[in-house]
Amino acid sequence: MKNREQILETLTKILVEEFEIDEGDISLNASLYDELDLDSIDAVDLVIKLQQITGKKIHPETFKAVRTVDDVVSAIEALVTAE
Structure with a gap:
C-alpha cells in the first residue's frame, strides 16, 4: 500500500467486508459517521x-x-510514507 489509490482500494474493501457498507456509498468525500x-x-x-x-x-x-x-486515506498515506 503505497499510493492513495491503493490505500483507498484497501480501505473500501475493509469497509465493505468488515462493516457491511455498500461500496457505492464509499467516496473520498463520504463522512464516516454521518453517511457511512x-x-x-x-x-x-x-x-x-x-x-x-x-x-x-x-x-x-x-x-x-x-x-x-479522504481523511483516513491521508492519515494512512502519511503513516506509510513516513518510513
Missing part, C-alpha cells in the same frame, strides 16, 4: 484493521480529526 454510519467503536475497529495491514502503530490522536474517507 460508523460509530466510535467501529472507528476503533477500523484503526485496528489498518494497523494490522500497515504494520504501523496508529496513534489515536491521528484519528480524532478524521471525519471523511
Whole structure:
C-alpha cells in the first residue's frame, strides 16, 4: 500500500467486508459517521484493521480529526510514507 489509490482500494474493501457498507456509498468525500454510519467503536475497529495491514502503530490522536474517507486515506498515506 503505497499510493492513495491503493490505500483507498484497501480501505473500501475493509469497509465493505468488515462493516457491511455498500461500496457505492464509499467516496473520498463520504463522512464516516454521518453517511457511512460508523460509530466510535467501529472507528476503533477500523484503526485496528489498518494497523494490522500497515504494520504501523496508529496513534489515536491521528484519528480524532478524521471525519471523511479522504481523511483516513491521508492519515494512512502519511503513516506509510513516513518510513
